[in-house]
Structures are given as C-alpha cells and as structure tokens.
Amino acid sequence: MKFTKLHGLGNDFIVIAGEKELPAGVDQLAIRLCNRFFGIGADGLVYILPSEKADFKMRIINSDGSEAEQCGNAIRCVSKYVYDHKLTDATEITVETLGAGVQKVQLNVQEGKVATVRVDMGQPILQGLEVPTTVDEAKVINHPIEVDGREFRFTAVSMGNPHCVIYVEDAVNFDLAVWGPKLEVHPMFPRKINVEFATVKNRTFTDMRVWERGAGPTLACGTGACATLVSSVLNGLTDRQATVSLKGGDLFIEWNEEDNHVYMTGPAEEVYQGTLD
Numbered sequence: 001m002k003f004t005k006l007h008g009l010g011n012d013f014i015v016i017a018g019e020k021e022l023p024a025g026v027d028q029l030a031i032r033l034c035n036r037f038f039g040i041g042a043d044g045l046v047y048i049l050p051s052e053k054a055d056f057k058m059r060i061i062n063s064d065g066s067e068a069e070q071c072g073n074a075i076r077c078v079s080k081y082v083y084d085h086k087l088t089d090a091t092e093i094t095v096e097t098l099g100a101g102v103q104k105v106q107l108n109v110q111e112g113k114v115a116t117v118r119v120d121m122g123q124p125i126l127q128g129l130e131v132p133t134t135v136d137e138a139k140v141i142n143h144p145i146e147v148d149g150r151e152f153r154f155t156a157v158s159m160g161n162p163h164c165v166i167y168v169e170d171a172v173n174f175d176l177a178v179w180g181p182k183l184e185v186h187p188m189f190p191r192k193i194n195v196e197f198a199t200v201k202n203r204t205f206t207d208m209r210v211w212e213r214g215a216g217p218t219l220a221c222g223t224g225a226c227a228t229l230v231s232s233v234l235n236g237l238t239d240r241q242a243t244v245s246l247k248g249g250d251l252f253i254e255w256n257e258e259d260n261h262v263y264m265t266g267p268a269e270e271v272y273q274g275t276l277d
C-alpha cells in the first residue's frame with residue numbers, strides 16, 4: 001500500500017488514497033503508523049475516499065486511533081494531494097467530511113502545484129450542548145471551568161469537531177503539557193475537546209497554541225485556528241478577519257458576517273512518499 005506524508009504548518013498526516021472505504025481495524029493501524037518511534041510518525045492517518053456527494057471524501061483518524069469529524073489542516077493536505085497527483089485538474093473542488101458536511105475548496109496553484117488552499121469551513125456551532133459541552137446555553141462565552149483548583153474561562157466552538165478556547169497571558173510559553181490533557185478529558189466535554197490557548201496581540205493577530213483531542217500537542221490546528229477567531233469575535237477581542245499564529249506558522253481566518261461561514265487560508269506541503277508492507 002502506498003502512502004504520502006503531507007503537512008499543514010507542521011500538523012502532519014499519513015495520507016492514503018485509492019481505497020474504497022476505511023479498512024477494518026483502522027484505529028489500530030493509525031496508532032501503529034502514527035507512532036513517531038516505531039512507525040512512520042504523524043498526528044493523524046487520513047484516507048481520501050470516493051464520495052457520492054462531493055468530488056472526494058476525507059476521513060481522519062487521530063494518532064490515538066479515535067476518529068475526528070473534521071480537520072482543517074488535513075483538508076488542505078487532501079486538496080493539495082488530489083491536484084498535485086492529478087486526481088483532478090479543477091482548482092475549485094468539494095470535499096465531504098464526516099462531521100462538517102461538504103466543504104468548498106479553492107486551490108491556489110503556482111508552477112503547476114498547489115501552494116495555498118482556501119477552505120470554506122462552514123458555519124460554527126455555538127449552542128453549548130451541540131458543541132458538545134454540558135452547558136445548555138445558546139453560546140458558551142467566557143464560561144468558568146475548574147481544573148485541579150485552577151479556574152480557567154473558556155469559549156466553546158464546534159467547527160464540526162469540538163473546541164474550547166482559553167485566553168492566557170502568554171500562549172507561546174504556556175504550559176500546554178500540564179493543562180491540555182486535563183482539559184481534554186474534563187467532564188464538561190462529553191466527546192472530549194480540542195483545547196486552544198490564545199493571546200490576542202491586536203485586532204488582526206492572535207498567538208495560539210493547541211492541545212489536540214486524540215493527538216496531544218501539535219504544531220498547528222486548522223479547525224482550532226477557526227474556533228479561536230470565532231471565539232475572539234464573540235469576546236469582542238478581534239476583527240472578523242485575522243491571522244492566527246501557531247507554532248508551525250500562520251493561518252488567515254475570516255468569519256464572514258453575511259453568510260456566517262468561516263474561511264481558512266493556508267499552505268500544505270508534501271514531504272515524501274513510501275510503501276507499506
């Protein structure tokens with residue numbers, strides 16, 4: 001079986017194309033292949049499958065074997081893969097996701113290869129129970145949460161997958177490894193949660209670091225960047241268009257007032273190809 005390694009700002013994936021459906025035991029396969037010492041090493045295993053509703057279907061399995069409903073960096077990688085490997089010659093395509101419906105993608109091609117990708121990530125889900133959280137409110141904004149005697153305040157946003165955004169003094173130097181795993185499995189989040197720690201630098205620029213559900217600390221999270229921008233608008237901290245700066249680089253995010261959709265623009269890169277026995 002052939003695989004290709006791609007990443008979006010260092011959020012890296014083993015991408016497999018050409019299968020009709022997910023294989024049995026894909027959770028164990030993801031755990032094995034994503035292992036950085038005994039496997040290929042990646043944050044997730046991504047399948048590009050045929051779709052009845054869109055040009056392509058994407059499924060993403062986190063490195064711990066759990067399946068995610070959506071992944072912003074992976075959708076850019078999938079889009080680059082299908083164009084660069086000539087599965088399509090269109091520069092506007094649609095990709096079906098498990099939890100965020102069919103998404104429209106625009107490819108920016110330079111010298112015959114995809115350089116950056118703009119994705120219509122759809123409408124954010126803000127209703128507390130739908131994110132899901134245990135808070136039954138239309139919007140969960142700046143809500144208190146206690147972990148090991150420390151109180152944080154979070155804003156809950158689903159981009160198809162669940163996120164909680166927490167503003168801290170210095171996201172870049174924040175101790176992710178201590179608080180991320182505790183918040184990920186907090187009882188207020190019935191399907192666990194992706195945790196974003198953010199520091200707003202000005203109305204168009206925010207630093208963010210992420211602890212991902214099922215993958216731990218990653219260099220970037222596309223849906224997390226979208227959730228951060230939505231949260232910042234809800235908290236009155238930034239404009240509707242802003243750069244979210246992650247450890248692996250920057251994403252440009254827009255929450256459009258007219259259609260209520262979130263748009264994400266950023267790069268995707270292929271690293272190498274290989275064969276699995």
Ligand SMILES: N[C@@H](CCC[C@H](N)C(=O)O)C(=O)O
Binds near residue numbers: 067068194214221222
């Ligand atoms: N890195 C991703 C999100 C991947 C899924 C996430 N860990 C989850 O379980 O929801 C992104 O770029 O959005």
